[in-house]
Amino acid sequence: MKKNNIRVNINGEWHDLTITLQDRLIDTLRDQLGLTGTKEGCGEGECGACTINLNGKAVLACLMLSVQADGAEIQTIEGLQNGLDLHPLQTAFLNEFAVQCGYCTPGMIMAGHALIKQDPDPDETKVKTCLANNLCRCTGYEQPVKAVLKAAREMRRKTND
Ligand code: FES
Ligand code: FES
Structure with a gap:
């Protein structure tokens, strides 16, 4: 399967990632980056469990392809806490x-x-x-x-x- 490179800012840090065009953003976050705070419920845009912020807006990571996030700034639940201080x-x-x-x-x-x-x-x-x-x-x-x-x-x- 053809691989693509994308660059994404996640919780304040830029990441260079290699993905396929079929990869969903939720899988890249959870499986490739280990950011398992983002949950998968329905996997089809109905439950909101996978909501993250992309360029400041709430989006459903189960409905986005990773390639669509190229160049974007993403915040996940892991990015909210400041050291030991909860958001x-x-x-x-x-x-x-x-x-x-x-x-x-x-x-x-x-x-x-x-x-x-x-x-x-x-x-x-x-x-x-x-x-x-x-x-x-x-x-x-x-x-x-x-x-x-x-x-x-x-x-x-x-x-x-
Ligand atoms: S997992 Fe249910 S909306 Fe994404
Ligand atoms: S589904 Fe259990 S706290 Fe919301």
């Missing part, structure tokens, strides 16, 4: 009990992360719309919505400090 979204998900089995959590957090980047002060409707494509079988949806709102507040507070 405010991670802290809020824990404190608001928005995590049970945790399978949907990286996707939910990355969806929230892209939203807060675009709109640092989203209202509840915007957060609900943002998380509408992320399925969770455990928590219901109230806690994740609360967690994103809380994280947005905390991030605004930090910016204004």
Whole structure:
């Protein structure tokens, strides 16, 4: 199978990767780079478990080919934590009990992360719309919505400090 080279910035570091044109981005992240925080649920764009940020926008890594990410900046759940310090979204998900089995959590957090980047002060409707494509079988949806709102507040507070 023909191989292609791509260059992608992942969590702040450029990577030169050799892929085939058929490789899905989720497989390159998980299998080639070991970034297994990004989860695969349905594999067909329905559950949101594989949500990552690509050039600041939430995208589904199961529906993208790796070659489409050439030159892009990608953030995965692994890129949010700063050393031992959790990102405010991670802290809020824990404190608001928005995590049970945790399978949907990286996707939910990355969806929230892209939203807060675009709109640092989203209202509840915007957060609900943002998380509408992320399925969770455990928590219901109230806690994740609360967690994103809380994280947005905390991030605004930090910016204004
Ligand atoms: S695994 Fe990508 S949307 Fe379900
Ligand atoms: S916490 Fe289990 S699927 Fe969401």
